[in-house]
Amino acid sequence: MRYGRGPDILTNLNLSLAPGSFHFVTGPSGAGKTSLLKLIYLAAKPSKGHVHLFGRDMAQAPASARPKLRRRIGVVFQDLVLLEHLSAFDNTALPLRIAGRKPADYRTDVAELLSWVGLGQRMNAMPPTLAGGERQRLAIARAVVNRPEILLADEPTGNVDHEMALRIFRLFVELNRLGTTVLIATHDQDLIARSGRPVLHLENGRITARPAPALQGNLL
Numbered sequence: 122m123r124y125g126r127g128p129d130i131l132t133n134l135n136l137s138l139a140p141g142s143f144h145f146v147t148g149p150s151g152a153g154k155t156s157l158l159k160l161i162y163l164a165a166k167p168s169k170g171h172v173h174l175f176g177r178d179m180a181q182a183p184a185s186a187r188p189k190l191r192r193r194i195g196v197v198f199q200d201l202v203l204l205e206h207l208s209a210f211d212n213t214a215l216p217l218r219i220a221g222r223k224p225a226d227y228r229t230d231v232a233e234l235l236s237w238v239g240l241g242q243r244m245n246a247m248p249p250t251l252a253g254g255e256r257q258r259l260a261i262a263r264a265v266v267n268r269p270e271i272l273l274a275d276e277p278t279g280n281v282d283h284e285m286a287l288r289i290f291r292l293f294v295e296l297n298r299l300g301t302t303v304l305i306a307t308h309d310q311d312l313i314a315r316s317g318r319p320v321l322h323l324e325n326g327r328i329t330a331r332p333a334p335a336l337q338g339n340l341l
């Protein structure tokens with residue numbers, strides 16, 4: 122993968138994520154972690170080679186099929202994208218609304234999820250009035266609310282304290298238990314070390330798989 126005529130960002134990358142797997146992606150800043158997630162989320166196309174999603178070659182999928190495929194993926198972006206004119210509750214509920222669910226059916230679930238990420242008291246707040254870490258937690262709630270088949274999270278614990286980082290990690294583990302394939306880009310070595318989850322390390326355009334570190338402490 123490369124941007125325009127720029128240098129190759131990812132080269133000879135051959136990666137297959139098993140359904141239901143849980144991985145971290147690490148690597149120095151600029152290594153291509155976000156670019157890798159963009160390929161998976163269909164926000165970027167490979168300059169050469171193929172991306173298969175849910176068993177389908179995306180080069181063969183018509184553009185009209187993409188929005189539907191994307192709805193099966195929950196994404197926490199590095200540059201948080203919230204709808205600034207919708208409350209925290211409505212931002213979180215958006216994927217459910219798009220899926221045609223009725224507010225009466227999801228009100229309790231959304232409230233519970235927001236409480237879990239520490240936003241129980243801020244449900245009616247508008248994004249511009251939220252702190253950076255609160256916005257991040259809101260973006261996470263929205264990404265997981267629909268129990269997506271794949272969850273991609275780009276530095277999801279960058280703006281929160283250690284305790285909240287563990288809480289967010291547990292949320293991802295719970296989702297993974299329910300069957301979601303999880304891929305988290307992070308610089309948080311402490312979280313990785315304590316998670317016991319395998320790591321994909323990106324550097325100089327290449328990816329190497331590292332086994333799960335021995336579990337330190339008990340996160341779960």
Ligand SMILES: Nc1ncnc2c1ncn2[C@@H]1O[C@H](COP(=O)(O)OP(=O)(O)OP(=O)(O)O)[C@@H](O)[C@H]1O
Binds near residue numbers: 152199
């Ligand atoms: N839209 C873009 N156009 C051109 N180059 C880009 C674009 N986005 C990223 N790059 C370049 O691609 C390379 C990989 O960027 P990427 O954002 O994937 O890195 P990263 O591993 O996520 O870094 P970080 O840890 O800082 O988030 C960098 O050299 C970056 O400058």
Ligand SMILES: [Mg+2]
Binds near residue numbers: 156199
């Ligand atoms: Mg990045």
